[in-house]
Amino acid sequence: MSEFAFELALCARLERDRDAIVxxxxxxxxxxxxxLDTLLVEPGPGFDERAAITSERIPPPAIESDVGPGxxxxxxxxxxxxxDRARSLVEWAVDVGFFERERRAGRTYVRQTTRYPDDWFDRIVGIENKPDLGRPGALETQLLTDVTLALVDEVVLATESHVTGAHLNRIPEAVGVWRFDPETGERTVIRAAEPLATDDAGIEIVARDSARTEIRVATAAEKARARRRVAERAYGKGWRTFELPDCAHIAPDDDGLPYCPYKDQIVRPATDCGPRCAGHDPADPPAGTGDSLRAARTPWEPDPAGRTRRQSGLDRYVDD
Known part of the structure; x- marks a missing residue:
């Protein structure tokens, strides 16, 4: 099974098992x-307030701007x-229902439709997927960076390989290890992850070779800002970011994964499908089920009421 298919199978399993944004x-x-390959964003006390604003990502610069609900x-x-950048951010924030506009003496003013709930998410779990530990690549450095930076609350390595003591010795002790079978969905915790100090400053490894390691310090404030951006991106993006191919053979499974009976496997539509495939049979793509599955299985709200109190006609103007 490809790393892509492994990743999708793990996301589907976590979506079923965890009360979190995947x-x-x-x-x-x-x-x-x-x-990071996969992230789990666990709801915090203000989750319902965040979910009521929009199903989409709120632009972080709008959250960080000097615009408030007052x-x-x-x-x-x-x-x-x-x-020009400010104008595009206003348009984006209005489109998703986070800003509203009003006109005064020919000028456009903006305010938040509701106060942004900073406590809408709690823990963030980062998962690095490496189905075959025999081809680790830069895995050790990647995981070491995740631990020393501590941007996420826990770091986990997910693999299909048999995990030996030698494997465990080559990765930081704080990293948890899961053995995951993508065919059955069975997940075994080989080693539990240790909590990381997300509220403190972190050390980010920006370059590393046999002779030297280059690092940069990330302050607690920089990390908090990055965590919020990651959480927002996760909320708006989800994990079914693939488009089902326009082929009669494609038959999404119960998790909405792009299973192809012709190839008898989960395919990556962007690279595995299309006229170059010998089994390609042009047809309309299957009706999408990703959003409905996500809504049924996770706390994500696909159609919130929103908080906007837009005055008629005023949403057309951001010109002076």
Whole structure:
């Protein structure tokens, strides 16, 4: 089974088992670039307030701007960036229902439709998927970075391989290890993950070789900002980011995974499907079930009431 199929099978299993937002392929760095394969974002006390705003991602710069739910502010004064960028952020925030606008003397002012609940998420669990431990690549450095940065609350390695003591000795002790069978969905905890110090400053490894290691410090405030951005991205993105192919053979399984009977496996539509496939039979893609499955199995709300109190006609203007 491919790493892609392994990842989707694990996401499907976690979606069934955990009361959390499940997402995949998200950046979890502060200064550098690090993509974690799978993330679980567990609800916090303010989750229902967040879910009531929008089913989509709220743009982090809008959350971090000088716009609040009180007095409306002139839109250009609310962002510390180029006006074109500020304009696009206002449009985005209005579109998802986080900002509302009003006109005063020919100028556009914005305010939050509701106060953003910073406590909407609790723990974030990061999972690195490595089905075959015989081909570890940069796994050791990646996991060490995750632990020393401590952006997520727990780090787990998920594998299909038999896990030996030698494997465990090569990864940080704080990293949990799961053995996962994607065919049966059985998950065995080989080693429990240790909680990481997310509230403290962290050390991010930005380069490492046999001779030297380059690091940068991430402050507690920088980490808190990055955690909120990761959580928002996870909420809006989910994990079914693939499009089902336009082929008569595709037959999504009960988890909405792109199973192909012709190839007898889960396929990656972007690379495995299309006219280059010998079994390609053009047809309309199957009706999507991803959102309905996500809504039924996770706390995500697909169609919230929203908080916007938009005045008629005013949502067309962000021009001066």
């Amino acid at each position: 997402s995949r392929q998200l950046g979890t760095a502060v200064h550098d670039r690090r993509i 007095s409306a502010r002139f839109w250009k004064d609310a962002f510390d960036c180029h006006p």
